[in-house]
Amino acid sequence: MMRNRFLVVLIVAAVVSGVSLAVDRVTAQQAAVQSTAQAYRAPRTPDGKPNLNGIWQTMNTANWNIEAHPAGPSPVRDLGASGAVPAGLGIVEGGEIPYLPAARKKQQENYANRLKLDPEIKCYLPGVPRSTYQGMPFQIIQSTKHIMLIHEFAGAVRTIYMAEQTEAPADSWMGWSNGRWEGETLVVDTKGFNDLSWFDRAGNFHSDALHVVERFTPRSAETITYEATIEDPKVFSRPWKMSMPLYKHVERNAQILEFRCVEFVEDLLYGHLRKQPAK
Amino acid sequence: MKRIALGAVAVVLLATVVPSAQTKAYKAPRTPDGQPDLQGFWTNSTYTPLERPDGVTKAFYTPEEAEAAIKRAVQRESAQTEPGTTADVHYDFSQFGLDRSQSLFVRNLRTSLIVDPANGKIPPLTEEGKRRTAQRDAEQKKLGGRWDSAESNQLDDRCLIMAGPGPPMMDAGYNSNYQIVQSAGAVMILTEMIHDVRIVTLDPSTSSGSPRAESRGDGRMLVDPRLRQWMGVSRGRWEGETLVVETTNFNGKNPFRGSDENLKVIERFTRVADDTIEYKFTIDDPTMWTRPWSAESAMKKTVGPIFEHACHEGNFGLYNTLVGARLEEKRAAEDALKKGSK
Numbered sequence: 001m002m003r004n005r006f007l008v009v010l011i012v013a014a015v016v017s018g019v020s021l022a023v024d025r026v027t028a029q030q031a032a033v034q035s036t037a038q039a040y041r042a043p044r045t046p047d048g049k050p051n052l053n054g055i056w057q058t059m060n061t062a063n064w065n066i067e068a069h070p071a072g073p074s075p076v077r078d079l080g081a082s083g084a085v086p087a088g089l090g091i092v093e094g095g096e097i098p099y100l101p102a103a104r105k106k107q108q109e110n111y112a113n114r115l116k117l118d119p120e121i122k123c124y125l126p127g128v129p130r131s132t133y134q135g136m137p138f139q140i141i142q143s144t145k146h147i148m149l150i151h152e153f154a155g156a157v158r159t160i161y162m163a164e165q166t167e168a169p170a171d172s173w174m175g176w177s178n179g180r181w182e183g184e185t186l187v188v189d190t191k192g193f194n195d196l197s198w199f200d201r202a203g204n205f206h207s208d209a210l211h212v213v214e215r216f217t218p219r220s221a222e223t224i225t226y227e228a229t230i231e232d233p234k235v236f237s238r239p240w241k242m243s244m245p246l247y248k249h250v251e252r253n254a255q256i257l258e259f260r261c262v263e264f265v266e267d268l269l270y271g272h273l274r275k276q277p278a279k
Numbered sequence: 280m281k282r283i284a285l286g287a288v289a290v291v292l293l294a295t296v297v298p299s300a301q302t303k304a305y306k307a308p309r310t311p312d313g314q315p316d317l318q319g320f321w322t323n324s325t326y327t328p329l330e331r332p333d334g335v336t337k338a339f340y341t342p343e344e345a346e347a348a349i350k351r352a353v354q355r356e357s358a359q360t361e362p363g364t365t366a367d368v369h370y371d372f373s374q375f376g377l378d379r380s381q382s383l384f385v386r387n388l389r390t391s392l393i394v395d396p397a398n399g400k401i402p403p404l405t406e407e408g409k410r411r412t413a414q415r416d417a418e419q420k421k422l423g424g425r426w427d428s429a430e431s432n433q434l435d436d437r438c439l440i441m442a443g444p445g446p447p448m449m450d451a452g453y454n455s456n457y458q459i460v461q462s463a464g465a466v467m468i469l470t471e472m473i474h475d476v477r478i479v480t481l482d483p484s485t486s487s488g489s490p491r492a493e494s495r496g497d498g499r500m501l502v503d504p505r506l507r508q509w510m511g512v513s514r515g516r517w518e519g520e521t522l523v524v525e526t527t528n529f530n531g532k533n534p535f536r537g538s539d540e541n542l543k544v545i546e547r548f549t550r551v552a553d554d555t556i557e558y559k560f561t562i563d564d565p566t567m568w569t570r571p572w573s574a575e576s577a578m579k580k581t582v583g584p585i586f587e588h589a590c591h592e593g594n595f596g597l598y599n600t601l602v603g604a605r606l607e608e609k610r611a612a613e614d615a616l617k618k619g620s621k
Binding site: 045046047053123124125139141142143144145146148150154155156157159161164166169170172173174196253255256257258260262263266267269270271273274275 | 310311312313318423424426427428429430437438439440458460461462463464465467469473474475476478480501506508509510512584585586587589591592597598601602604605608
C-alpha cells in the first residue's frame with residue numbers, strides 16, 4: 001500500500017517534470033520526503049488545527065545561494081575562513097532557477113556588486129521566502145484568526161490572515177499574507193511585494209510581480225516540510241519551487257532574541273556623512 | 280459644535296465611570312485554551328501626560344476640566360508646525376491623522392498617568408542616579424551636535440526604537456497601535472512603529488494547557504544577567520483575569536524617563552470591557568530612583584490591520600539631514616574663506 005502510493009507519487013512527479021533522469025531522481029527524493037509528511041498527523045491546537053507553534057530554523061546554506069554552489073572565499077578579506085562561503089546542494093527543485101535571459105544577466109550583476117547592493121548588508125527587511133532560510137530562528141505564534149511569524153533578523157514580522165482576508169493595501173518588504181488549512185498543511189499565499197528584497201547573497205532577485213505560495217506541512221514532532229512556489233512573470237519563464245525542512249528548537253530556554261541590526265550598519269550607511277573635525 | 284462637545288463629555292463619563300463598575304462584573308472572553316482573550320487591535324493613544332502638570336494639585340479633573348485640558352493639548356499639537364514653513368510641509372500633524380484627536384484615543388479624568396507617588400510625579404533620583412544621569416549627558420555631548428552623525432541623533436530619528444513598544448508601552452505620539460496574538464505558551468504584542476514585537480513567554484506552571492507546578496522557575500524562565508536587550512526579556516503569568524508581565528535584562532540604551540539597565544518593569548493587563556484593556560505598570564529601578572513608581576492607562580479596541588512600518592528602509596530623513604548639515608558646514612567654511620581673502 002505504502003509502496004504503491006510512493007510509486008504513484010513517483011510516476012506523477014516524473015510525468016509533471018518530464019525532463020532528464022537526474023532531475024527525476026531529485027524529484028523522486030523530494031516526493032519520498034513528502035509521502036512521509038503526508039503520513040504524519042500533527043498534534044492539535046485547542047481549536048483543532050495542526051499545531052505549528054514553536055521556534056524553527058533551517059539547516060542549509062541557501063542564504064548564500066539558493067542554487068547549488070561550491071565553497072568559496074569570504075567576500076570580506078579580513079574575515080578569512082570564518083567568513084568564507086560554505087558549499088551547498090541548492091534548494092531549487094530541478095536545480096536551476098528558470099530566469100528570463102535578461103534577468104539572469106541582472107542576477108550576475110547583482111552578484112558582482114553584492115557588497116554594495118545586498119539589502120541584508122544594510123539591515124533591510126529580508127522579504128519572502130528569504131526570511132525563512134536566512135539562517136536565524138523564527139517563532140510561529142498560532143491563533144485562530146492570525147498566525148504570526150516573528151523573525152530574529154531585523155525583527156521582521158509577518159501576519160498571516162486566516163480570517164478577514166483582504167488584498168495588499170500597498171506594496172511592502174514582507175508582503176501581504178493570507179492563509180488557509182489544507183488538511184495537515186498551512187498554505188500561505190503572499191503578494192503585494194516591493195521589488196527591493198533578494199532571495200540570497202548571490203543576487204537572486206524578483207520584481208514587484210512576485211507571488212509566493214508557501215506550504216508548511218508537519219512531518220514529525222520536530223520537523224516541518226517547507227515548500228514555496230515562486231511566480232514572477234517579469235523575471236522567470238515559469239513558476240518554480242523550492243523546498244527544505246524546518247527544524248524545531250527543543251532547548252528548554254529557546255527564545256527569539258533581539259537582532260536590532262540598524263545600529264550595526266549606521267557607520268556603513270552614514271559614516272561618510274559624519275562631521276569631520278576642524279582642521 | 281456644541282453637540283460634539285456634549286457628546287465628548289458623555290464619552291468621558293462612559294470611559295471613566297463605567298469601567299470601574301464593570302471590573303467586577305465583566306469576564307473576558309476566553310481563547311480556545313482557556314486564557315482570558317486579549318487578542319485584537321488596540322491603541323494607547325492619549326493626551327493624558329505621564330506626570331501631573333505643574334500647578335495641578337488634584338488627581339482627577341471634572342469632566343469639563345478634562346475636556347478643556349484635551350482641547351489645550353490638541354491646540355499645542357496642531358501648533359507644532361507653522362503653516363507655510365518647511366517644517367510644516369514635512370510634519371503638519373493635522374494632515375494624514377498624525378495628530379491624536381482625529382483618531383480614537385483614551386479619555387481619562389486623571390490629571391496624570393502616574394498614580395503613585397500621590398503627587399503624580401516621578402520620584403527623586405538617588406545619589407547614584409544623579410551621577411549616572413550626569414555621566415549619560417556627558418557621553419551624549421561627546422558624540423557632538425545632533426546633526427554631526429547618525430549616532431549623535433535621536434533613537435527614533437535613527438529608526439532604532441520608538442516610545443510605543445516599551446516596556447512600559449507608551450503613547451508614541453502617533454500610530455500608537457498594537458496587535459495582540461495569543462498561543463498556548465506565549466502572548467505576542469506587535470507595535471506598529473518599527474514593527475517591534477515583544478514575545479511574552481508564559482510561565483508554564485500558570486499558562487493553560489501546561490498545569491505543571493514543578494516547572495515554575497525552571498530553565499526556560501531563567502535569563503542570564505549578561506544577556507541584555509533594548510526591550511529587555513519579558514516573562515508572563517496569569518493572575519486570574521490579569522496578565523502580569525515582568526521585564527528585566529534591559530541594555531539601558533533606551534532609558535525610560537531616565538531609567539538604567541537595572542530597571543524592572545511590572546505590567547498588568549486586564550480586559551475590563553469588550554473594548555478596553557486596563558494597563559497598569561510599576562517602574563522599579565533602585566539604582567536610579569529613591570522608590571518604585573506606578574502608572575495607570577488603558578488600551579482601546581481599534582480597527583486593524585496594521586501595515587508594515589519599514590522605518591529604517593525608508594529613512595531618507597536621516598540621510599538627507601546629514602547631507603544638508605555637511606553642505607551647510609561647507610558653505611560656511613567657503614564664506615569664511617572669502618571673507619578672509621578680502
